[in-house]
Amino acid sequence: MRRALSYLALLGYLVFLAFPLIWLLSTALKTPQEMASLDPAWLPRRPTLANFADAFAEQDLVGSALRSLVVATASAVITVVLALPAAYALARHRGAVNRIAIGWVLVSQVFPVILIIIPLFMVLRRFDLVNTLPGLTFVHVTFTLPFALWMLQGYVRAVPRELEEAAAVDGAAKATSIVKIVAPLLAPGVVATLLFAFISSWNEFLFALVVLKDPDIATLPLTLVKFTGAEGVVRLGPLAAASLLATIPSLVFFAAIQRRLKSGLMAGAVKG
Template structure:
């Protein structure tokens, strides 16, 4: 028995279909298509940007395997048609050039020194700024910001005179100390944000469970700061590995050069530039950076993300 009131129109599937057809498809059905088009568009744009950034690296590697006559010839070679290792032989073993292996050793030594020292000092400094309250704390933080604003080129003469007075020219220790002074303010400021992101309540809870304060820090807080240390260490590594100006004025002897200064010797005022050897030298300088990134890329990504999220 039907309970519908008199005169009411029964709702059927045909009536619903007709109403839907009259009003058109609901907007919810059109949104997935728009999102798909937008995703494809952003994907294509990302590929174009990636290709624009990757092409100079590809061109450097490709040119390093081309013979000299093909590099300077009128034809464009997007791929090494006649690959050769002569450019690498020239860059590494040519006797009249500055030696490559001593420059590599100097760069590795100074980079390792700066990386270790900056991580230890920046970690202790950031920990003191975030976990302790002391007189002059705000002034210290302000001084860190002020030091970062001063360009290194403005202090070249002063740094040179100071190192020369200490009789430390052409030494890895002097260059490492100069690099450390330039890297440390930024690393302290960056690590301070990571330490702030770890709640102090975690240490307090561990201390309630019976841990001492140092043990609570090393067992609870330090593992959470490891990604931040890696992300900050990447900056310290790149700064020490790629720095050119200070190394140029402090390491004046050929056997004391770092790799960026060694790479400059490929261009001479009285001779034509050997672009093949120059590209081979550039590849050799870039290989340690690529290896370092491959080793720490997972931790580096986690550190960059965790530094933006406060627990």
């Protein structure tokens, strides 16, 4: 009975999580008449792909998606490359300075994002990075780096020190023990951080709106906004179709790396 209730609760939770995606798919397949109905149906009565055709015809979805993919991938990789050594230093060399650094990282996440837009814009203008994809990448790295650092230092602390000490006793250099022993055990943390940084950059809108002024280099979130007319009238069908397509890269990325997210790699790793 208890197991049945557990499965029922899990099923309800999965339905709750999947409902927005299911409703988005249903809306993308509906005709304008069905969407305007006062009695909306759960499923489209006459499914149509016209909304997808209209979305591709009206906006440059492919180009903007490729630009978002480049920015998100670069942001995720740079964030992990910068955060990983700093996280190791914070986790392994504890002290008052490290505690202050970690506390500041957490406090920085409380600040409203709007507070750093003007300083970042001034820095970008100083280096001629306004209205460029590298400039947007720099902003995304700046925004995601503190939380990524906090995530990774937690994973580093979970790696037993005894592994490095045993390697040192066997004559391994510090760099060798880090590369060959610690780094493989951090794979789940690195993958989780990559996923966080990628999705944060892929979905980001506010910084892209401020940094990018040329419509020809707009990222996907900026392109989706264009389905709202100047009068505020939303083209719901094409917008739902384009938004559904925009979720595919994140889902594919997660499906490709989800096996790496398992954290049981350290089972039995401590030398007995």
